[in-house]
Amino acid sequence: MANMNSDSRHLGTSEVDHERDPGPMNIQFEPSDLRSKRPFCIEPTNIVNVNHVIQRVSDHASAMNKRIHYYSRLTTPADKALIAPDHVVPAPEECYVYSPLGSAYKLQSYTEGYGKNTSLVTIFMIWNTMMGTSILSIPWGIKQAGFTTGMCVIILMGLLTLYCCYRVVKSRTMMFSLDTTSWEYPDVCRHYFGSFGQWSSLLFSLVSLIGAMIVYWVLMSNFLFNTGKFIFNFIHHINDTDTILSTNNSNPVICPSAGSGGHPDNSSMIFYANDTGAQQFEKWWDKSRTVPFYLVGLLLPLLNFKSPSFFSKFNILGTVSVLYLIFLVTFKAVRLGFHLEFHWFIPTEFFVPEIRFQFPQLTGVLTLAFFIHNCIITLLKNNKKQENNVRDLCIAYMLVTLTYLYIGVLVFASFPSPPLSKDCIEQMMTVYPLLGYLARVQLLGHIFGDIYPSIFHVLILNLIIVGAGVIMACFYPNIGGIIRYSGAACGLAFVFIYPSLIYIISLHQEERLTWPKLIFHVFIIILGVANLIVQFFM
Amino acid sequence: MEESDSEKTTEKENLGPRMDPPLGEPEGSLGWVLPNTAMKKKVRRVRYVKTMKVKVLLMGKSGSGKTSMRSIIFANYIARDTRRLGATIDVEHSHVRFLGNLVLNLWDCGGQDTFMENYFTSQRDNIFRNVEVLIYVFDVESRELEKDMHYYQSCLEAILQNSPDAKIFCLVHKMDLVQEDQRDLIFKEREEDLRRLSRPLECSCFRTSIWDETLYKAWSSIVYQLIPNVQQLEMNLRNFAEIIEADEVLLFERATFLVISHYQCKEQRDAHRFEKISNIIKQFKLSCSKLAASFQSMEVRNSNFAAFIDIFTSNTYVMVVMSDPSIPSAATLINIRNARKHFEKLERVDGPKQCLLMR
Numbered sequence: 013m014a015n016m017n018s019d020s021r022h023l024g025t026s027e028v029d030h031e032r033d034p035g036p037m038n039i040q041f042e043p044s045d046l047r048s049k050r051p052f053c054i055e056p057t058n059i060v061n062v063n064h065v066i067q068r069v070s071d072h073a074s075a076m077n078k079r080i081h082y083y084s085r086l087t088t089p090a091d092k093a094l095i096a097p098d099h100v101v102p103a104p105e106e107c108y109v110y111s112p113l114g115s116a117y118k119l120q121s122y123t124e125g126y127g128k129n130t131s132l133v134t135i136f137m138i139w140n141t142m143m144g145t146s147i148l149s150i151p152w153g154i155k156q157a158g159f160t161t162g163m164c165v166i167i168l169m170g171l172l173t174l175y176c177c178y179r180v181v182k183s184r185t186m187m188f189s190l191d192t193t194s195w196e197y198p199d200v201c202r203h204y205f206g207s208f209g210q211w212s213s214l215l216f217s218l219v220s221l222i223g224a225m226i227v228y229w230v231l232m233s234n235f236l237f238n239t240g241k242f243i244f245n246f247i248h249h250i251n252d253t254d255t256i257l258s259t260n261n262s263n264p265v266i267c268p269s270a271g272s273g274g275h276p277d278n279s280s281m282i283f284y285a286n287d288t289g290a291q292q293f294e295k296w297w298d299k300s301r302t303v304p305f306y307l308v309g310l311l312l313p314l315l316n317f318k319s320p321s322f323f324s325k326f327n328i329l330g331t332v333s334v335l336y337l338i339f340l341v342t343f344k345a346v347r348l349g350f351h352l353e354f355h356w357f358i359p360t361e362f363f364v365p366e367i368r369f370q371f372p373q374l375t376g377v378l379t380l381a382f383f384i385h386n387c388i389i390t391l392l393k394n395n396k397k398q399e400n401n402v403r404d405l406c407i408a409y410m411l412v413t414l415t416y417l418y419i420g421v422l423v424f425a426s427f428p429s430p431p432l433s434k435d436c437i438e439q440m441m442t443v444y445p446l447l448g449y450l451a452r453v454q455l456l457g458h459i460f461g462d463i464y465p466s467i468f469h470v471l472i473l474n475l476i477i478v479g480a481g482v483i484m485a486c487f488y489p490n491i492g493g494i495i496r497y498s499g500a501a502c503g504l505a506f507v508f509i510y511p512s513l514i515y516i517i518s519l520h521q522e523e524r525l526t527w528p529k530l531i532f533h534v535f536i537i538i539l540g541v542a543n544l545i546v547q548f549f550m
Numbered sequence: 551m552e553e554s555d556s557e558k559t560t561e562k563e564n565l566g567p568r569m570d571p572p573l574g575e576p577e578g579s580l581g582w583v584l585p586n587t588a589m590k591k592k593v594r595r596v597r598y599v600k601t602m603k604v605k606v607l608l609m610g611k612s613g614s615g616k617t618s619m620r621s622i623i624f625a626n627y628i629a630r631d632t633r634r635l636g637a638t639i640d641v642e643h644s645h646v647r648f649l650g651n652l653v654l655n656l657w658d659c660g661g662q663d664t665f666m667e668n669y670f671t672s673q674r675d676n677i678f679r680n681v682e683v684l685i686y687v688f689d690v691e692s693r694e695l696e697k698d699m700h701y702y703q704s705c706l707e708a709i710l711q712n713s714p715d716a717k718i719f720c721l722v723h724k725m726d727l728v729q730e731d732q733r734d735l736i737f738k739e740r741e742e743d744l745r746r747l748s749r750p751l752e753c754s755c756f757r758t759s760i761w762d763e764t765l766y767k768a769w770s771s772i773v774y775q776l777i778p779n780v781q782q783l784e785m786n787l788r789n790f791a792e793i794i795e796a797d798e799v800l801l802f803e804r805a806t807f808l809v810i811s812h813y814q815c816k817e818q819r820d821a822h823r824f825e826k827i828s829n830i831i832k833q834f835k836l837s838c839s840k841l842a843a844s845f846q847s848m849e850v851r852n853s854n855f856a857a858f859i860d861i862f863t864s865n866t867y868v869m870v871v872m873s874d875p876s877i878p879s880a881a882t883l884i885n886i887r888n889a890r891k892h893f894e895k896l897e898r899v900d901g902p903k904q905c906l907l908m909r
Contacts, residue, residue: 071819081829097761
């Protein structure tokens with residue numbers, strides 16, 4: 013009796029010997045199951061020892077384990093009498109999975125975290141997600157709209173989409189009677205508009221994702237084409253003056269958005285017409301006929317991956333390439349100098365006027381550039397301090413606007429066509445699988461209620477997307493156009509109509525609708541519709 | 551627990567009108583007398599006939615955690631939802647025998663129902679007679695301290711009248727709901743209050759919670775204090791352990807697997823092992839009972855140790871841990887069997903005073 017001294021160690025992180033640190037463990041354990049299975053319930057076959065280092069469970073913890081097991085035998089499952097309350101069981105992030113053999117492993121939380129991201133990470137994630145191919149179309153869009161108009165339009169669109177994004181975020185909190193913590197925006201739409209709302213919101217978000225993916229596909233085909241050609245030229249010592257880094261080419265072959273937005277150069281180069289080997293190569297390595305299909309082989313396996321953490325690591329590469337792009341743009345601008353002349357209304361030979369009436373093209377592009385409304389809720393859900401959500405959102409939007417302005421101004425000002433070359437492509441390569449994953453999650457999640465129903469479904473979806481990309485790459489590789497149309501279309505629903513409409517309806521339900529608010533939001537809706545319609549006339 | 555003493559020949563002797571084996575002095579208000587001479591001559595083994603049950607009262611306000619406590623210590627299924635708002639209407643005669651002849655009675659004290667109060671007052675003498683042990687449970691989160699103390703005092707008065715030699719234990723329960731750094735302070739306060747209130751009776755206080763080891767330790771301490779010859783028991787246990795070269799020998803009470811005494815020859819790492827073993831075996835017993843089987847003994851062996859859990863005396867189980875795996879099981883089992891006889895004799899040699907461990 014005398015030897016039973018009290019042990020006051022906590023059931024927390026001091027559970028295991030501090031000298032050892034477990035590496036990543038391959039445990040497929042859903043922390044959401046924790047409540048029903050607590051505290052330490054896992055099949056031993058699922059525990060993979062990666063490090064040959066075995067953690068021991070503290071005596072305190074294993075005593076608690078035994079206690080809870082024993083108590084659970086004393087009651088029926090329905091009886092709540094002897095269920096361990098929250099304050100005696102460690103929090104999920106401190107939980108160790110305990111094998112009856114005595115070893116313990118810490119749970120690994122996935123990257124779709126549980127509210128653990130700091131503000132900085134959240135802002136960065138929002139920024140990263142919004143930076144897409146649109147960044148390349150901004151200079152072209154500015155050219156379409158005129159310099160001054162372009163600046164103003166960018167800033168105004170930024171503010172408008174920010175407001176609508178704010179509405180999206182707030183829409184979930186307007187419903188007090190329901191538990192909306194796991195809702196995404198389609199769920200909110202379903203609540204207000206029934207299943208029509210859910211399906212239409214899903215459709216529109218898919219339009220945006222697929223549109224982006226088609227653009228990526230086209231760009232990647234271009235890049236692959238040019239890489240292959242470059243290698244071929246290098247091997248055969250052909251001096252191709254018309255290669256990637258040309259500065260005076262008005263039809264840049266890699267990123268046509270910086271140029272006239274017209275068709276990329278499909279025609280073959282003239283200087284090796286005499287070389288049969290080159291002709292052979294030409295036949296097999298054609299930009300619009302064959303290369304897109306080669307890309308299928310490369311990317312389709314990647315798209316069928318199950319785990320998102322694989323892609324988020326990939327995504328880092330995308331960020332790096334964006335930063336590299338910014339750096340390169342700055343560098344080129346410094347080298348090329350500014351070529352700005354301010355003519356207000358009359359086009360001259362090399363410069364465009366400041367204000368053009370084709371500025372809706374820019375708005376179309378910008379709708380997609382500032383588009384994050386379909387996944388903003390998910391991104392903000394993981395914010396550690398939820399009360400900072402609005403602030404973080406505003407900061408992120410400001411950063412994005414600044415980035416766009418910066419790139420747009422610099423590229424436009426150091427016109428003609430700076431070589432936005434390989435860098436943008438590397439970005440595509442990494443973001444593409446992530447987008448594919450996002451699309452799959454969204455669509456399949458709603459159709460089948462399961463993120464990865466089976467390899468079969470995933471394959472079909474990926475085939476459809478890739479097929480669309482290939483078709484576009486073959487027949488209509490006009491990136492600017494694709495971005496415009498898809499952006500305006502889905503932006504119509506997500507950015508303009510749904511947030512405003514939902515806000516109006518919820519205010520009306522609460523009897524707080526006032527005339528100014530109503531007029532303002534209807535005006536937003538009209539703007540959105542006009543945005544879409546006008547794209548077809550430009 | 552059924553006794554397996556088929557080999558014992560028993561002679562029943564009617565030794566008097568009241569068969570309440572007392573704790574301390576055989577003489578006293580309970581008036582139990584055994585003529586020594588008659589005992590030595592006639593009787594080889596004595597078996598006392600009970601005419602009245604000796605009780606352990608588990609009392610406390612309704613919702614203070616008595617039913618949970620009982621089911622955890624005695625491994626009974628909880629028959630009903632203990633988180634109800636209502637009081638236990640009936641007295642719970644659980645008929646759990648432990649330490650040989652003690653029966654646990656569970657009472658709700660201070661129910662809101664006037665029916666309850668009337669029942670309580672009218673049945674008072676009945677309830678408080680023949681009480682060996684009073685365990686009073688206080689909910690540390692209770693907002694009605696005055697009322698709790700009032701009921702406690704009336705229980706004490708009844709005890710003083712009917713069973714003045716009873717041992718009093720106070721459990722301050724649900725301590726897990728108090729913040730860690732305040733627990734000692736709050737418990738000290740309560741302990742002082744209770745000591746003060748309990749005069750002239752002596753009470754021992756424990757702080758408990760079902761979510762840590764304190765409950766088990768409190769009940770083990772209670773059981774430890776109820777055994778009169780525990781020092782001698784420990785000495786004999788030590789001899790036994792040294793003779794058979796065991797690492798550790800534990801003596802458990804049969805019904806509850808509370809550790810009565812133990813001997814260890816070297817420092818053990820796990821301070822919680824007693825409760826863990828107790829929980830494991832109780833869980834195993836529950837599983838056995840589903841098959842209408844009853845647990846008797848267990849041997850656990852691996853390359854590091856061999857552990858034997860077996861029935862020892864009529865009220866105890868023994869657990870022997872040998873760290874030398876080369877010693878065959880049979881040898882240890884023979885040793886345990888021989889020790890069993892010795893310990894039973896030990897219980898009887900000490901005479902009528904040690905009737906707690908006898909049946």
